[in-house]
Amino acid sequence: MTQTEPVAGGDADSAGGTSWTGRTVRGRDGSKLGRLVEVLPGDGASPGGWGVVKSTFGGRRMVPLDGAAADGDRGLTVAADRASVRTAPTLAAGTAEPAATGALQQHYTGRGVLADARALQHERYGGSKLGSAFFGWLVAVGLTVLLGVLAGAVAAAIGADPTTGTVVTVAVLIVAYYAGGYVAGRLARFDGARNGFLSWVVGVVATIVLTVVAAFVGAQYDVLTRVSLPALPASFADVTVTGMILVAVAVLGTLLAAVLGGKAGESFHRRVDRAAADAL
Known part of the structure; x- marks a missing residue:
């Protein structure tokens, strides 16, 4: 891991900020923000100074250099993430001065608080949620x-x-597991892809269990046969190359659909988080 050299505080020039010009700037989430093109002296809103970051497409945004750290010889990490920088107030046309450092500081402070709160929520409530996956599977079965x-x-x-x-049949299963993954991701809030995958695993396990139970207690108890779907090949004698391909597509397709559905379900909560941040 590359060693970083934190800013000691105070004015950007005295902390080495001027020598950072031209470095690649990354956010605290590891995302690439652009290139540092200018360093402005600190003020009451940001004692450590302000950095003017130019993105790949030429956009210019102000980032606070409080807590910034040199990352090797060509990198710089700042205490802001990509979402915060992309939505920061823009610079006045033709000048490197911030339009209002107070508004900028309020923006970054609010975003930072929300990011820290979300990290704490994820730490406590993130991860795999079997309950969410189970209800996602129920939706997949119903659909x-x-x-x-x-x-x-x-x-x-x-x-x-x-x-x-x-x-x-394959198309129906893919659509159903996408919806099931969406419900799992929406209920879990965090780690949508993981919980969408878990809902698919629950479906596979449930199918195996029901098949084994039916084999022991009789076909009349096989609930899978009660679903009115065009039948997949039922024996090796009925299997063709096309059938094998379709079965593989069904397995992989439902897996991918459940994962994508889980991510879509989680994205709803990310939109809610962004709406809260935009209100600051």
Whole structure:
């Protein structure tokens, strides 16, 4: 890991800030913010000074240098994340002076508080949530049944061939597990992809358990056969190359759909967090 040299405090020039000009600036979340093109002296809002960061596309934003640290010979890490910098008040046209350092300080302080609060929430309530995954799987099962009935009726009405029916089955499962992953990610709030994946794992485990139970107690108790879906190949004798490909697509497709659904469910909470930050 590259060693960093923290700023001792005080004016940016005396802390070595002027020599930082031209360095690549990264946020405390590790994201690349741009290149430091100018260092301004400290003031009441930021005693450590202000840095003018120019992004790849030419945009210029002010970042506080309080708590900044040199990262090797060409890098600089500041105590702000990408979201904070991207939404910071812009500079007045044709000048490097901040439009209002008080507004900038309020912006960064508020964003920092929210980021710290979210980190604490994630530490306490993040991770895998079996309850969220279970309810996500229930939604996937319910949607599979609902869409399966509709798909079966349409397939029977148009006289679809077995291959078409299998493709429809795969599509139904993918849509259902995307919705299940979304519910899991939405309920868990954090780590949406992980909880979407966990909802898929719950589905796989439940399917295996129900299949084993049906094998021991009788086919009449196999609840999986009650779902009105066009059938997948039921035995090795029925398996074709196309069938094997479709089964693989079903397994991988539902897995990917559940993960993406989980991320989509989590993104709802990120939008809520951004709305709170924008209100500051």
